[in-house]
Amino acid sequence: MQSEAERVQDIALMSKDNIPIEFIRSEHEQPGITTVHGKVLECPTIDFSNQDDEKILNQIVEASRNWGMYQIVNHDIPNEAISKLQAVGKAFFELQPEEKEVYAKPPDSKSVEGYGTKLQKELEGKKGWVDHLFHRVWPPSAINYQFWPKNPPSYREANEEYVKHLHKVVDKLFKVLSLGLGLEGQELKKAAGGDDMVYLLKINYYPPCPRPDLALGVVAHTDMSALTILVPNDVQGLQACRDGQWYNVRYIPNALVIHIGDQMEIMSNGKYKSVLHRSTVNKEKTRMSWPVFIEPPQDRVVGPLPQLVKEDNPPKYKAKKFGDYCYCKLNKIPQ
Secondary structure, eight states: OOGGGGGGHHHHHHOOOOOGGGGGOOOOOOOOHHHEEEEEEOOOOOEOOOSHHHHHHHHHHHHHHTEEEEEEEOOSSSHHHHHHHHHHHHHTTTOOOHHTTBBOOOOOOOSSEEEEOOOSOOOOOOSSOOEEEEEESSSGOOOGGGGGOOOTTTTHHHHHHHHHHHHHHHHHHHHHHHHHHSSSSTTHHTTTTTTEEEEEEEEEOOOOSTTTOOSSSEEEESSSSSSEEEEOOSSOOEEEEEEEEEEEEOOTTOEEEEEEEEEEEEEETTOOOOOEEEEEOOOOSOOEEEEEEEEEEEOOOOOOGGGGOOOBBBOOOEEEEEHHHHHHHHHOOOO
8 A cells, every 4th residue: 555645635735835856847848938928728528419410420420530538418418417417526535545545556556446646657757746546447347446435325326327317428429439430339349348348547636736837637648448538627637638738628618628549540440549638636626537438348349440551551450459558558668
């Protein structure tokens, strides 16, 4: 079990005007220097209640090719289900440290599941200003309830309710993205594991930081998933890279933020682009976010779909087991 002093939440309580050196980013990463200030990125917003299916298809396909991210409004997930998911996650992080440590990721674990701080190998030995809780929420056979907090008591119910509504969004996105490649509606989902696809929830907890200009919550990365569906709280923090510049992404209450992940880019042979993004932190407020990573099972081999590979469009990516892909990426080993 990690000693409690290593949790960012505890470090934040002890940091008055400055932050420990390991959280200070090098100049090419410091948000104070590298953010385009005074401009908010208006990434595409797609209204799922639109009756014009073709319009939705064109918007999603275009956003997935040119942006790798978009926000969905009127998506049929009740606002109440989202606010309950957020309330129980926030309540967990406000527990006493020893209560949270019960759910700590075991030190020798091969999985990311559990409460923790460090996730991947950081090249310059730097740390992100964030604690997290990971656990799978679907399919039932993949769930390990040992990592689901028992406190607050409604934690499980709120998560299950949210996931129940999430399925419809996932299915619609996979179908549309499949059609957008000129394939049958179920092809992409099938390639990513079909009904065995894993939904992995991560709760990010970014406590207030005295020097938000120097630190990052999560460093620049693309997601390893096929798709990521995220809800943030109302504290600004998501940034996307556009033409080599970093911009804040506009917060829309109750919208779902969609990221195209690496596996979708691979399956589409580069047609859809996984988005480079990062998170910043706030001086006064706690930022939180709830991404659900929609992933192939660990032993599923993922590569460019054979239907998309032709003589004039050779495969741009190697096919490999998703678990091996994650291992390489987290340990910074070339794919």
